[in-house]
Amino acid sequence: MAANSAVRPSLWKQCLRALELELSEQQFNTWIRPLQAEVSDGGLKLLAPNRFVVDWVQENCMDHISLVVGSIPVKLAVGSRRRPPLSAGTVKETPARPTQPLLGSRLNPLFTFKNFVEGKSNQLARAAALQVGENPGLAYNPLFLYGGVGLGKTHLMHAVGNMILEEDPGAKVVYIHSERFVGDMVRGLQHNTIAEFKRSYRSLDALLIDDIQFFAGKQQSQEEFFHTFNALLEGQRQIILTCDRYPKEVSGLEERLKSRFGWGLTVAIEPPEVETSAAILMSKAAVEQHYLPEEVAFFIAQRIRSNVRELEGALRRVIANSRFTGQPITLDFTKEALRDLLALQDKLVTVDNIQRTVAEYFKIRVADLLSKRRSRSVARPRQLAMALTKELTNHSLPEIGDAFGGRDHTTVIHACRRIKSLKETEVRVSEDYGNLLRTLTG
């Protein structure tokens, strides 16, 4: 807080003490704690994160604050000492601090190629990204990465951005989430700075936009992005996009955009195999300066199959538990630390649930899975369900055979082998297996 002869820096503390006694604890934590005070123009300026806080404080506390501060003027506004609000949608007054440049790079320096763990599921995407990093604007433009949530699309995107900056520290590289692009554009329209918005985006050397599925249904944003896209591409500037699905499958996105997205290289990232997951865990633990025994890494990787982000969440929890209890990370410690998470999964992963989920997925009845029918439309789902049961539960082969209409354990062995080989030769089977695995363990 700046020194001011008229306003004591402790004045706001005094107000806080008075308000703490006046309001309920919840009201104080909800409406008063988010306020940030600063001395400005001989008065007290209170900055709130949004207009809801401003309105509540105005209505319920201003009289009381005035009583404490006496004749000193108090101004209440939306803004922040730490940084200006992200979205202009609710901004009532101009932020107190001068607005930062419209576009900072927003690249996370921790996401690099060096710490991106490569596996079968992501090697194509990594190779493409590396080439783009080495030859921005020339290799693949745009580079379109797609895949389920939490598989490392954003990591790769940042890695390319960081690599471009490493080669050319003066390059204008911006990473932005598609929602923020929309927010910035709305702000540009509201504050009549759309020309500056356009100029900023169209003068970049590389634009990295995450989760473009959030453009769906936002016509004006798509229009603006379309022109930005064209301008950058014409200037041989690099564009990298990520999406949760193949571009043609995003509904609510203009055809001309979908078509342009396909001009460069479109590459998928698949969920990692157990070995890659274990390697990711050990690598992340090393970054956090913790040793993760291999058996623990494999244990977590086998139990948490949905995506890398969730895998990381589990690892962070194990590390946090170890840090705050002072115990080393062992298999038993990990089982205890993840006890509730694993118990929740166990509830989902029962033979009944696997059968129900597989039946729903293939739109057949559970009774069909248990029946003697051997038509392919039933036999393949049955084999998948058996293979999933073998992988996800601790049931023995005879128990699994029993649960599937009293079949012999050799039938289960055959089903597991058949699915293993089909996964390697038929993309469809591999996708079905992956989808079901994620549903059951997510």
Added chain:
Amino acid sequence: MAQLLLPFPLEPSARFETFVVGKNAALVAHLRSLSDAGYTNSPPLWLWGEPSCGKSHLLQATCAAMLPASAIYLPLKNLPKLVPDVLHGLESLDLVVLDDLDVVVGNPAWEQMLFSLFNALQAEEGKLVCAARCAPAGLNFFLPDLDSRASGAIIYQVTGLIDDHLAIALQTHARFRGIDLPDKSARFLLHRLPRDMGVLCRWLDTLDQASLAVHRKLTVPFIREVLGTSDT
């Protein structure tokens, strides 16, 4: 349940000092560490547990410990009139605490705003602590992206207190209010009232006011008298 209105304000009591840790030692240590200036880049935390296990207490204590940094505590169930836009701009704060998140999960408008907030806080290095009745895997999210981010949080189950610890907790709350609550009296209360710290604390306030009014200590006969005259 009728409550007596107090003519004077109360000291805040949802602090770490008044939380009986029980089996939640690692969680409490983690939450306390959030106020360390050096603890940056903190991933989101997700607390879950049965009603009345102490989630809201811990969340408010975390908020209170942040001073002089900025923080907000949003109890989504207790403020039903809130609209998703209330999350706008919160990434400018050092800590955002969202209680009863499960009441808005499944609502597309809320999830959209939550997703933006998760991303914005990550970008701005703000800290986020959420609480819900269960872990993310037990909730039906509308947005898979939000589900994934929530599942990537450090998830802690808040374990409720056994009776012995509940009695200690009640006595701690009483001490914080300047009341002497003997062991026998604490157990008497636990046997007759719901094992919900919120309800118990409201009764403490009632008892405190009654004891002040007639200058009597919180003995079992006196408590029985007050409980008998109130609508329990």
